[in-house]
Amino acid sequence: MSKVHVTTTVNGEEKEFLAEPRQSLLEVLRDELHLTGTKEGCNDGNCGACSVVFDGTLVCACCVLGVEANGKRVETVEGMATREGLHPLQQAFLEETGMQCGICTPGFLMASNELLKSNPNPSEQEIRFWLANNLCRCTGYDKIVKSVQKAAAVMGGA
């Protein structure tokens, strides 16, 4: 099958790539654009390791085709930290040990960031409900919830 030319914006930068229609956005991000922060877990929309923001909406990148990104905006974990330092969520995950092996962490960071944008001061239940599509097999989740709560406080919501 012929490859499709795709122009998209990733973390504010315009990117071009050639993709086969069968490549997911996750594969394109990792294999064509070499943005390997977004992780592959289940590859069927259950685990949330590949959570990215696609045209303003939190999605699993494994459940989007790369060719669908044409003309769209994609935000990945690589866009969170700035030259000045880590994003408050990243800092809070470090301080509260919201990660162990780290595979799920980019997805949790992206999903948590989307939560705090729409709900700057979420309750514990709201955090757990929002993050239900992100699986972690190390932390038992409590440390992740605490990390999000801390980041919310630092970011001025609480």
Next chain:
Amino acid sequence: MHSFEFSTPTSVSEAVAMLAEQGANARILAGGTDLLIGMRAGRLQPGLVVDAKGIPELLEYQLGSDGLRLGAAVTCRTLYDDPGVVEGYPALIEAVSIIGGIPTQGRATVGGNLCNAAPSGDTIPALIALGAVATLIGPDGPRQLPVEAICLAPGRTALAANELLLSIHIPAPVANSGACYQRFIPRNEMDIAVASVGSSVVLSADGGTFESARIALGSVGPTPIFAQAAGALLAGQPVSDASLQQAADAAEAAATPINDMRGTIEQRKQLINVLTRRTLREAVSRAQA
């Protein structure tokens, strides 16, 4: 995943022309939360994937005095993020808020849930209870079918190979009406219904008598089931525990579940009985509010 061609039509007529040429070799991509998973698993192998999201009217929805008209590619999240839809159509909101997690709800569409035709599709019993009508379009123009006539078997619909779903229309709630959708799952969330029920009722002005009711069942047959007789027997009856129980027994009789990894026949029939009573009770209290 197998190789396929990808096209992004920008009008309905362009999409219809593609389907007319490709027929069953083509699949419509709306949210992709079922299609991409099915293709990755090898269950679906279309030669052409037609992205519905380049067609503006499939992405639009109108909330007006005649009801809610949903373009086929409107996402679950779009609906529950709209306070007007949340207020006017709580049974639909109950269904779209429990399909997968937040990232799935941001992509998954009501139209896709209907066309995927899973017996457990959460929006389908809610749509049937609400009296929703689907508009399909093919080379000969549009036609309308009530939602209960869309699903024919697991994964199979009444849509011809050269037709696509254009929109779903849910009539505006009439006075003294209410509706509710509930499912049973063994987890707290993010699971597939073991059994589910959507109910809608219209009551007399004093709220004491049923004028009409519609009840639909999920996960207890090869398709979602419109339990027409169960709803019809409520017409003219007083709102009481006895009348709710009669409807629940009739709904249970309409259920034809199987034993599988998610539940047994016995459990599912019992669940239909309980969920019918609960959804009717909630629909009644919404109608009386």
